[in-house]
Amino acid sequence: VKNQKKLVVANWKMNPAGPGEARKIFSAVRRVSGLLKRTKVVVCPPAVYSSLFKIDRKNKKLALGVQNIFGQLSGPFTGEIGVQMAKNVGAEFAIVGHSERRVLGETDAVIAQKAAMAVEWGLNAIVCIGEKSRDQNGDYFGFLKTEIQSALSLVKKKFLGQVIVAYEPIWAIGKSFKDAMQPREVHEMAIFIKKVLSDSFGKEWIHGVAILYGGSVNYENAGLIVKDGQIDGLLVGRESLSPEGFKEILKAVDAV
Numbered sequence: 001v002k003n004q005k006k007l008v009v010a011n012w013k014m015n016p017a018g019p020g021e022a023r024k025i026f027s028a029v030r031r032v033s034g035l036l037k038r039t040k041v042v043v044c045p046p047a048v049y050s051s052l053f054k055i056d057r058k059n060k061k062l063a064l065g066v067q068n069i070f071g072q073l074s075g076p077f078t079g080e081i082g083v084q085m086a087k088n089v090g091a092e093f094a095i096v097g098h099s100e101r102r103v104l105g106e107t108d109a110v111i112a113q114k115a116a117m118a119v120e121w122g123l124n125a126i127v128c129i130g131e132k133s134r135d136q137n138g139d140y141f142g143f144l145k146t147e148i149q150s151a152l153s154l155v156k157k158k159f160l161g162q163v164i165v166a167y168e169p170i171w172a173i174g175k176s177f178k179d180a181m182q183p184r185e186v187h188e189m190a191i192f193i194k195k196v197l198s199d200s201f202g203k204e205w206i207h208g209v210a211i212l213y214g215g216s217v218n219y220e221n222a223g224l225i226v227k228d229g230q231i232d233g234l235l236v237g238r239e240s241l242s243p244e245g246f247k248e249i250l251k252a253v254d255a256v
């Protein structure tokens with residue numbers, strides 16, 4: 001995934017309530033995406049809306065993603081969505097292991113399976129990691145290292161170019177925009193994540209892994225987090241549902 005382009009992923013979570021509103025938000029994103037030069041937008045709507053949106057595969061500025069996939073291909077798994085289904089409605093990306101799914105009981109082992117399944121079937125896996133809180137001893141570094149290594153434990157090296165690590169500290173999600181991480185701190189975390197990746201896979205393998213930040217991003221902090229954080233893009237929650245707010249985020253990132 002990683003190239004000269006920045007990546008901004010819209011995680012709509014369990015919103016909006018109906019297809020009319022979903023279409024409206026998506027159309028607004030599509031319009032803005034046409035103006036972007038260096039940024040690709042990935043919209044991850046609830047899966048029931050996925051097939052409402054037709055995306056021209058030649059359009060390199062806009063892509064579709066799903067918020068979750070299952071770790072098995074098909075079968076008696078009530079309520080789950082398989083990777084082939086996601087692909088066949090046009091998804092190119094899948095969010096894997098979001099903290100909001102982890103609190104619902106998704107384990108490291110399940111997440112590892114999902115990440116491997118996604119990349120082997122040709123999707124780009126947006127693998128989410130993030131600590132619940134921070135401690136003075138830096139134990140959260142150990143926690144994050146384990147999360148990264150475990151989530152990617154079944155991914156073969158040759159698929160690493162389809163892996164995106166989204167660092168979303170749980171304490172910064174759904175907060176005020178002032179509570180988002182500062183760009184310099186984001187930069188430090190990006191270095192740490194790269195170090196863990198290179199220790200696990202070898203330096204020569206990890207160039208293609210994009211790193212995103214998520215957690216209370218808005219138009220005011222988006223540009224600086226990407227620029228001074230020296231990361232590849234953002235994973236945006238609430239503001240991705242606001243056509244105006246999201247447009248400003250995209251413009252800010254594209255100007256970096």
Ligand code: 13P
Nearest residue numbers: 011173174215216237238
């Ligand atoms: P907010 O942008 O609403 O804080 O959500 C972040 C997030 O969880 C994106 O996946």
